[in-house]
Amino acid sequence: MVHGLAGKTKKSILKMLYENRDSFLSGQKISETLGCSRTAVWKHIRELQDQGFLIEAVQKSGYRLTAAPSGLNEAALSSGLETKSVGRHICFYDTIGSTQKEALRLADEGAEDGTLVITNQQIAGRGRLGHTWQSERGVNIAMSMILRPSLPIEKTPQMTLLTAVAAVKVIEDTTGLSCGIKWPNDILYEGRKLVGILTELQAEATFVKAVVIGIGMNVNTEESSFPEELKSKASSLRAITGVKYNLAEFVQSFLQTFERLYELFLEEGFSAIKPLWEMHAISLGKQIRVRQPGGKVLEGTALGINDEGVLLLKDGKGHVSRVYSADIEWS
Amino acid sequence: MVHGLAGKTKKSILKMLYENRDSFLSGQKISETLGCSRTAVWKHIRELQDQGFLIEAVQKSGYRLTAAPSGLNEAALSSGLETKSVGRHICFYDTIGSTQKEALRLADEGAEDGTLVITNQQIAGRGRLGHTWQSERGVNIAMSMILRPSLPIEKTPQMTLLTAVAAVKVIEDTTGLSCGIKWPNDILYEGRKLVGILTELQAEATFVKAVVIGIGMNVNTEESSFPEELKSKASSLRAITGVKYNLAEFVQSFLQTFERLYELFLEEGFSAIKPLWEMHAISLGKQIRVRQPGGKVLEGTALGINDEGVLLLKDGKGHVSRVYSADIEWS
Structure with missing residues (x-):
């Protein structure tokens, strides 16, 4: 996370560049919108470039974001x-x-x-x-x-x-x-x-x-x-x-x-x-093995889920039990 | 909390003194039981005294706890x-x-x-x-x-x-x-x-x-x-x-x-x-006001709790509602 007022301004500049990434954004426009000096804008742009953002700077046109570092921001x-x-x-x-x-x-x-x-x-x-x-x-x-x-x-x-x-x-x-x-x-x-x-x-x-x-x-x-x-x-x-x-x-x-x-x-x-x-469920109807948090293992057929989202498991004797939390496996 | 090996020994000494607080406990006995030197025992006793424990030390008899600092330990x-x-x-x-x-x-x-x-x-x-x-x-x-x-x-x-x-x-x-x-x-x-x-x-x-x-x-x-x-x-x-x-x-x-x-x-x-x-319940049967977390206020008679521990509230029209979490007041 970026902290402080300067960090907030830098974030705002990046956001403006993102939203205008098809065209150039003048330093004048950025400085007026955010209420900071053009020198401050230039300084923040340099920092963003150092962080891996590709920002084109063209005299009289302004700045344009051409690529962001890989990953998220x-x-x-x-x-x-x-x-x-x-x-x-x-x-x-x-x-x-x-x-x-x-x-x-x-x-x-x-x-x-x-x-x-x-x-x-x-x-x-x-x-x-x-x-x-x-x-x-x-x-x-x-x-x-x-x-x-x-x-x-x-x-x-x-x-x-x-x-x-x-x-x-x-x-x-x-x-x-x-x-x-x-x-x-x-x-x-x-x-x-x-x-x-x-x-x-x-x-x-x-x-x-x-x-x-x-x-x-x-x-x-x-x-x-x-x-x-x-x-x-x-x-x-x-x-x-x-x-x-x-x-x-x-x-x-x-x-x-x-x-x-x-x-x-x-x-x-x-x-x-x-x-x-x-x-989208892929376990329904399958013969599964259920491993519960305490270590207990149950086997049976996964019938589906009930109206509460609880898994219903039918064992060999036809008894249906509710499975609240577990890992399931099948072969 | 007291940390480390020395801290553990000190805690053990205090425990021994507590369990024997009617009689004297020799430095020899403590050092043998805990597997540390008599000098170490003496050092820990001094630290306990500094913490406010009143520990009597009598030559040839040993140590006896006479009072603990007020509060818990x-x-x-x-x-x-x-x-x-x-x-x-x-x-x-x-x-x-x-x-x-x-x-x-x-x-x-x-x-x-x-x-x-x-x-x-x-x-x-x-x-x-x-x-x-x-x-x-x-x-x-x-x-x-x-x-x-x-x-x-x-x-x-x-x-x-x-x-x-x-x-x-x-x-x-x-x-x-x-x-x-x-x-x-x-x-x-x-x-x-x-x-x-x-x-x-x-x-x-x-x-x-x-x-x-x-x-x-x-x-x-x-x-x-x-x-x-x-x-x-x-x-x-x-x-x-x-x-x-x-x-x-x-x-x-x-x-x-x-x-x-x-x-x-x-x-x-x-x-x-x-x-x-x-x-021990004192709200049962009383006319109460129920203030719920979201700010909603209900009024009615507290009937009691159900088998799940949920409060049952009867309003003026005889309708019974369940109250799960709230502050209650009465006059």
């Missing part, structure tokens, strides 16, 4: 974002241990509803049930959303399923790939993982203080960069399609799609999300 | 504690901003089930729905328990009611005072507050990671120490009975009582706790 994320609250406030870190841990901390300190914590490089990512998820610098998406829904606490786990639906939709819209959801929240393509989702809740007695949803998405990792032992388990959109995607646009599409589904969920409940989730 | 809290898990691991701080905040942090870092965070002085206490609760140095109880129950998340708010029952029982056993519980968790005596309870939940989707219960109890505050504006709203056990209580014993009794009720709750569910709660 705050201006690219916020410029043109069409959401009401999700991602309206962005905490961007070039490098961070874990966006989820930082988001939980910020949520605890009162961060506003919709705050997005996002980074170019996550060094110590947190995964569901303690699993880890690595993310290279400027290549993939690692982010966490802080949401403050007015919901009974027992309905918050449904937001995990909602997030999985949003991820599958955005991948389909952007890449044309049709992925599957493995209950509750892994996104797979031909059996290999592309997206991991982690939902955490902070509550005070019955009152939901915050739901923090972390998303790790393998976007631009090259096929050759995957370590040998992961090649059969994980993949990236780029490894599958050969295309390198614009990360900022990807994030924006996700936030917009997520917000639409989230509003629908808050208004109509999980029943509005359930058919969308089922449409 | 780790040895006094752990010596003789009869619990299985609650308070078996103690994080003691002479001064801390908030035991609840520290406990949430420790819970997040993996602190074990039953961990107790406790202090002699809480500088920035957290209260339910953002209220604050002040605690003077060495005079009152401010502590937070980290619990990791295997429970569906929607049942965790019932632990607030369970904690209130434990507090009322301990106060009655120790002081003979019969207090009332104002839903969900304030403990009052003649309309003035003695205890505040705050339950917070950390969950990952449907899986409860930790329930952190904070308890602030006005034990030894003198009547004259209450600020004028609080005298009608808050009191302390000492202000009512004139007796100064042993804080460490009070905490131990609480932990023991709490653990018994908690085990009962885990085995038999809230139905085993409900009648105990109702026996």
Whole structure:
């Protein structure tokens, strides 16, 4: 994050350049709009160039942004974002241990509803049930959303399923790939993982203080960069399609799609999300093995999810049990 | 907290002195038991004396603890504690901003089930729905328990009611005072507050990671120490009975009582706790005003709690609504 008044001006200049990236923007115009000297504008432009932004400077015409450093930056994320609250406030870190841990901390300190914590490089990512998820610098998406829904606490786990639906939709819209959801929240393509989702809740007695949803998405990792032992388990959109995607646009599409589904969920409940989730579910009808947090293992047929988003498992004797949180496997 | 090997030895010496406080303990015995030199024993005793412990040293007899500094210390809290898990691991701080905040942090870092965070002085206490609760140095109880129950998340708010029952029982056993519980968790005596309870939940989707219960109890505050504006709203056990209580014993009794009720709750569910709660409830049957977190205000008659611990409110038209989290008032 960039701090202080000078940092704020630099961010505003970058935002103006982004929004006018087809034409030149005069130093005069920038200095008038932001109420700072032309020398200050020039100094900030130099700093942005040092950070890797390619900014053309032509006398009498002004400045024009021709390329941004690879990876994400705050201006690219916020410029043109069409959401009401999700991602309206962005905490961007070039490098961070874990966006989820930082988001939980910020949520605890009162961060506003919709705050997005996002980074170019996550060094110590947190995964569901303690699993880890690595993310290279400027290549993939690692982010966490802080949401403050007015919901009974027992309905918050449904937001995990909602997030999985949003991820599958955005991948389909952007890449044309049709992925599957493995209950509750892994996104797979031909059996290999592309997206991991982690939902955490902070509550005070019955009152939901915050739901923090972390998303790790393998976007631009090259096929050759995957370590040998992961090649059969994980993949990236780029490894599958050969295309390198614009990360900022990807994030924006996700936030917009997520917000639409989230509003629908808050208004109509999980029943509005359930058919969308089922449409992409790949574990239904399969013979699965369920490994629960305490270590208990169940086997049976995955019947589907009930109206609360809970997995229904039928064992060999026909007895149906509800599975709230677990890892599932099948052969 | 005391850190390192030397700190551990000092804690062990203090524990030995506590357990033998009726007789002298020779330096030889201490050095043999703990595997350190007699000079080291002598050095640690000097440090304990500097911290305010009155330790008699008599040649050929050894050391004897005659008085501890006022307030709490780790040895006094752990010596003789009869619990299985609650308070078996103690994080003691002479001064801390908030035991609840520290406990949430420790819970997040993996602190074990039953961990107790406790202090002699809480500088920035957290209260339910953002209220604050002040605690003077060495005079009152401010502590937070980290619990990791295997429970569906929607049942965790019932632990607030369970904690209130434990507090009322301990106060009655120790002081003979019969207090009332104002839903969900304030403990009052003649309309003035003695205890505040705050339950917070950390969950990952449907899986409860930790329930952190904070308890602030006005034990030894003198009547004259209450600020004028609080005298009608808050009191302390000492202000009512004139007796100064042993804080460490009070905490131990609480932990023991709490653990018994908690085990009962885990085995038999809230139905085993409900009648105990109702026996002490003072809001039942009253005309009350309910202020919800969003600012919404309801009025009606408090009918009681249902089997889930949720307050039932009957309005003027006879319609019964469920109140999950709110502040209640009556005239």
